[in-house]
Amino acid sequence: MFRPEIKVIDCSVRDGGLMNKWQFDDAFVCKVYTACTEAGVDYMEIGYLSSETAFSRDEVGPWKFCAEADIRRIIGNGEKKIKLSAMADIGRIEYHDIPHKSESALDMIRVACYAHQTDAAIDLAHHCIDKGYETTINLMAVSTVGLRELDEALDDLSKSRVPIVYVVDSFGAFYSEDIDLLAKKYMERLPGKTIGIHCHNNQQLAFANTISAIISGINYLDASLYGIGRGAGNCPLELLIAFLKNPKFKVRPLIEAIEAEILPWQEKIDWGYYIPYMVTGVLNQHPRTAMAHMESDKKNKVTQFFDQMTNSTELE
Amino acid sequence: MFRPEIKVIDCSVRDGGLMNKWQFDDAFVCKVYTACTEAGVDYMEIGYLSSETAFSRDEVGPWKFCAEADIRRIIGNGEKKIKLSAMADIGRIEYHDIPHKSESALDMIRVACYAHQTDAAIDLAHHCIDKGYETTINLMAVSTVGLRELDEALDDLSKSRVPIVYVVDSFGAFYSEDIDLLAKKYMERLPGKTIGIHCHNNQQLAFANTISAIISGINYLDASLYGIGRGAGNCPLELLIAFLKNPKFKVRPLIEAIEAEILPWQEKIDWGYYIPYMVTGVLNQHPRTAMAHMESDKKNKVTQFFDQMTNSTELE
Incomplete structure (x- = not known):
């Protein structure tokens, strides 16, 4: 499937970090960064953007904060050829702790929220837009949201300045028919906006549902190396890249990173189909x-x- | 998805045996038999039907032969509430070694063949029909068969008395769109026949492609406990049963069998997504x-x- 509008977002460090409190060493994060860059992946989500007061560095690793100094240590001084993203949870980041885009290596901030937090998410996302970032809102656990509540959230989002809204199957509960239906609903309720998809692999459907999303016109696609992520994990990035026919994508750097950095973590944490x-x-x-x-x-x-x-x- | 025509075939022993030369002990096979029976699975494929002269019992376990005495040891003398199937490979079973249905606990014989063996497969299947068995022909590796060759094979099959023909994705190469296309082609070329699907999980699409097959009107569905099978394995039976809405199906016995007999094998053989x-x-x-x-x-x-x-x- 070749469609130039498609963007692939690697979530290995951010979502994988949910399994080990973001205790990845620099070699891991560097390898993901290099591999995604070489593979032609559009964005790498390097972690969560949190205030230092919200969590203790004794408990969680650096990628729970995405401090500028930590990011710079990974990307070095060379030209950055991949965009960087961080996820922000409502209530975990003070507005004044978000640097202006001109002072940050981050390109995009993705605001994760539940349906009842939509207003707060829009406010935070607008703040990020005004500081110069690309933004998305990722409406989590949509498989548990009532029809009326979802329509209201989408209507609020349609009036916002946030250009990209995600369908998030947090629980890995959806079949492809659910994805088709939600894609249609999101596109109808959010005219002019871009839709994204983030799947979990509880039923071994994360990749299949991502393909269904592509067929339904969804253009922002989340995935992670070997599916590393919370619980059953995500859509495997190497499968998605092998599927997409855009010649800019390469599979080999991803395989290499899996061998070097992901397989060793499989000995320590249990993501995947269990x-x-x-x-x-x-x-x-x-x-x-x-x-x-x-x-x-x-x-x-x-x-x-x-x-x-x-x-x-x-x-x- | 509730459609009374749907039949589920467990292939745990037969396809899983490709990974360990069918060296499952009786406890394993008994547990699969009991679990599938309690779960409401329609057929259990207990192994391959081979002549004793074709392989040595020193090298392969009993389920490479499906001798009547071995089967009887598993099923005991109680009422058999699940149908039993065996797969036959062209050239590995002498016709005279196939018992008459009245002398066998088997209900169905499935003939596996490559496209160029279609005539031989029809001949063997007709022989099985004449001996009283249900039969299918499973056309393997269809992802590598040329268009003309496939049409010829299907035309030959359409003229046969074999009532069920399988789409087999031996290499795990298909996406759901391929399944849709093949389902349509098989149904057009094989009027009046029932179509089956057997998927492999190389791209984590075995379950998703089986769902696509159901949506496309395919009614015979192969799966195995925890996906046990050659290489990447098959569609996981527990996922398929949880998906199908026919109230006769139960998931719990399958989970129990996975715990008791399948997880221990995971320590010894590597099927699944690698x-x-x-x-x-x-x-x-x-x-x-x-x-x-x-x-x-x-x-x-x-x-x-x-x-x-x-x-x-x-x-x-």
């Missing part, structure tokens, strides 16, 4: 219970987890 | 090179495998 994540996905629930189960000493007791989540009824 | 399988899938090639790489001591040297397969050109 039964507990499958169960929360099918039940359209937050993966936190599955993550807790995976971190416990009964990781492979998957029937127990199933029973706990369903009380032996719903899915039985 | 970069070497992804590479052969994207390149539309047989997984044998990837399997050899995965079995070597350089399993994680995925860049080397990529270079070897592409000569640093095709996918670069």
